[in-house]
Amino acid sequence: MSNLVRFAAPILAGFLALASASPVLAGMGDRPGDFDYYALVLSWSPSFCLSGGGSHSGDPQCGTSRPYAFVLHGLWPQFDVRWPEDCDVGNDPTTVPDNLAQSMLDIMPSDKLVQHEYAKHGTCSGLDMGAYFLMARRLFTSINVPPKYVNLTSEIQEPLDGLRSDLLAANPQFKPGMIAVDCDKHGRLVEIHFCYSKTGEPQNCGRNEIQAKMCRQDTISMPPVRGHVAGASTASVPSAEPSPSPAPAASAAADATKPSSANDTTQADATDPNAVNDTTPDDGTGYTRHRHRHRHKHRLDYFND
Numbered sequence: 001m002s003n004l005v006r007f008a009a010p011i012l013a014g015f016l017a018l019a020s021a022s023p024v025l026a027g028m029g030d031r032p033g034d035f036d037y038y039a040l041v042l043s044w045s046p047s048f049c050l051s052g053g054g055s056h057s058g059d060p061q062c063g064t065s066r067p068y069a070f071v072l073h074g075l076w077p078q079f080d081v082r083w084p085e086d087c088d089v090g091n092d093p094t095t096v097p098d099n100l101a102q103s104m105l106d107i108m109p110s111d112k113l114v115q116h117e118y119a120k121h122g123t124c125s126g127l128d129m130g131a132y133f134l135m136a137r138r139l140f141t142s143i144n145v146p147p148k149y150v151n152l153t154s155e156i157q158e159p160l161d162g163l164r165s166d167l168l169a170a171n172p173q174f175k176p177g178m179i180a181v182d183c184d185k186h187g188r189l190v191e192i193h194f195c196y197s198k199t200g201e202p203q204n205c206g207r208n209e210i211q212a213k214m215c216r217q218d219t220i221s222m223p224p225v226r227g228h229v230a231g232a233s234t235a236s237v238p239s240a241e242p243s244p245s246p247a248p249a250a251s252a253a254a255d256a257t258k259p260s261s262a263n264d265t266t267q268a269d270a271t272d273p274n275a276v277n278d279t280t281p282d283d284g285t286g287y288t289r290h291r292h293r294h295r296h297k298h299r300l301d302y303f304n305d
Helices: 003-021 045-054 098-103 111-120 129-142 160-170 249-254
Strands: 037-044 070-078 156-159 179-183 189-196 219-222 286-290 300-303
Touching (some): 037 045, 045 189, 070 111, 070 189, 098 111, 098 129, 129 249, 160 179
Antiparallel strands (some): 179 189, 286 300
């Protein structure tokens, strides 16, 4: 065997092994139902509204008519490494009917987000449209928000480990390897990922949700919700009273829908932490994508109504 062949053989063998290990790298395409697990992604809406130096003030979720807190970003089929997207569903529709899109607005902040999430992620679930959103709602409403993070009227700082511990205590069906917290470079909470099997049972996350890669900050800040929060008190003041039961995420997202009686004058940094290394022109119709903090960035746009 020549030296050239002897040198090239291990490289070729390694490439073939890598290609066979991942449908994405193997060029097999993204097919409905072909994935390893789901990531249920909850976004902390106040952090989005502060990103971009306050440039999202015109977004419906950033007004003061409703105090958005945790909202459903989406239910994402994931491979252990990377993810499928925009799967070919043949002749099945990919446009979400208005009545179905409207039915999701109590937990998602925009009908255009609903449309975007189904086209990019729902098509890869292997479920029909109605079943996909039903599953997303079921999983979202099953998440309990720890009481200290409900109805925030002032910013709080929390150790990353403390936030994770609180989430696990409020949701004992999850183990440490089943959730991941995403933050921006300023330490603001961006998203929380909860990992599930294809049948909707909690399971360990893949390498897309390695905690050390998703947030490198020791302390997480949670900006307050915008607008009037009915019955809320200042969350940063410790209470000697027994803690109430955790609030379901859906209740936290939909809480206090009364018109606002006060405006939020919080000023944000001029630098958008979610726009790092993003050279995509902003046409004003969407907002800067949240980052999937791992080897490959997962770029998703929220959209205005």
